[in-house]
Amino acid sequence: MRLEDKVAVVTGGGSGIGRAICERFAAESACVTVAEIDSESGLETVSRIRRLGGKAEFVRTDIRDEESIQDSVVKTVSAFGKLNVLVNNAAAFVIRDVNASAEEWEAMLNTNIRGTAFCVKHALPEIRKAGGGAIVNIGSISSVLGQPSMVTYNATKGAILTMTKCLALDLGSDNIRVNCLCPGNIKTPALINHMKSLGKTYEEAVKQMAPLNFLGRIGTPEEVANCAAFLVSDDASFVTGAALFVDGGYSAQ
Numbered sequence: 558m559r560l561e562d563k564v565a566v567v568t569g570g571g572s573g574i575g576r577a578i579c580e581r582f583a584a585e586s587a588c589v590t591v592a593e594i595d596s597e598s599g600l601e602t603v604s605r606i607r608r609l610g611g612k613a614e615f616v617r618t619d620i621r622d623e624e625s626i627q628d629s630v631v632k633t634v635s636a637f638g639k640l641n642v643l644v645n646n647a648a649a650f651v652i653r654d655v656n657a658s659a660e661e662w663e664a665m666l667n668t669n670i671r672g673t674a675f676c677v678k679h680a681l682p683e684i685r686k687a688g689g690g691a692i693v694n695i696g697s698i699s700s701v702l703g704q705p706s707m708v709t710y711n712a713t714k715g716a717i718l719t720m721t722k723c724l725a726l727d728l729g730s731d732n733i734r735v736n737c738l739c740p741g742n743i744k745t746p747a748l749i750n751h752m753k754s755l756g757k758t759y760e761e762a763v764k765q766m767a768p769l770n771f772l773g774r775i776g777t778p779e780e781v782a783n784c785a786a787f788l789v790s791d792d793a794s795f796v797t798g799a800a801l802f803v804d805g806g807y808s809a810q
């Protein structure tokens with residue numbers, strides 16, 4: 558199995574893309590900590606994995622809080638003996654134009670930028686102890702595109718991509734690879750809620766969004782998870798500082 562020797566922390570593993578990543582990693586024999594702020598959904602991910610014979614633990618984690626992040630690292634090492642993979646997937650979705658309030662900016666910056674950086678900061682000593690490993694930051698097509706009324710979201714997703722490149726440079730000598738996975742439109746609760754907030758049903762939104770990429774459809778969380786599994790596996794041993802777009806070609810036009 559490709560991820561047999563991997564111990565992973567996946568933030569936001571209770572829903573959507575994060576849950577699919579946890580399940581895919583476990584299916585490839587990784588040990589997985591579901592680091593999620595919502596206990597019910599996080600525990601459900603763990604049950605789904607264990608039902609199929611996989612190894613997973615839930616640690617209630619708020620990535621805005623350094624102590625909470627440290628706790629998830631300590632509990633991972635105590636459960637599984639080490640830590641060598643981190644997936645920074647959790648995000649806030651306060652999607653606003655430039656009229657965003659200070660509170661709205663704070664919500665986005667604290668989770669998406671500071672939270673991502675703090676998770677790396679607190680996972681690093683253990684990943685180094687393990688002799689190296691891999692970090693995947695979940696960016697977006699919004700990391701590189703201008704999109705209408707999405708200033709807060711795209712600014713933070715752009716920062717995650719740039720942060721990825723800096724980390725890849727800083728950590729290469731520690732044998733730690735850092736890459737950014739950039740999904741396009743993927744059917745998850747976050748996408749459905751965003752569409753609702755724009756006054757559209759999911760079906761209406763799909764009709765508009767699907768033709769905007771080369772494959773003419775919306776992606777699935779599992780299609781993103783497949784690429785995350787590749788990036789943390791030894792198949793990607795010479796890949797670092799990269800942005801991998803999982804978007805049906807949306808960003809290529």
Ligand SMILES: NC(=O)c1ccc[n+]([C@@H]2O[C@H](COP(=O)([O-])OP(=O)(O)OC[C@H]3O[C@@H](n4cnc5c(N)ncnc54)[C@H](O)[C@@H]3O)[C@@H](O)[C@H]2O)c1
Pocket residue numbers: 568569570571572573574575592593594595598618619620621645646647648649668672695696697698739740741742743744745746747748
């Ligand atoms: N769905 C898409 O179309 C899409 C497209 C591009 C990028 N993404 C990115 O993929 C990632 C996952 O998005 P999703 O669509 O699966 O969203 P989702 O809302 O389904 O899942 C996000 C999870 O993160 C958790 N979370 C939120 N704040 C947290 C915190 N402070 N600490 C710990 N956990 C927290 C939530 O409880 C939730 O379980 C995000 O980084 C998002 O920006 C999604």
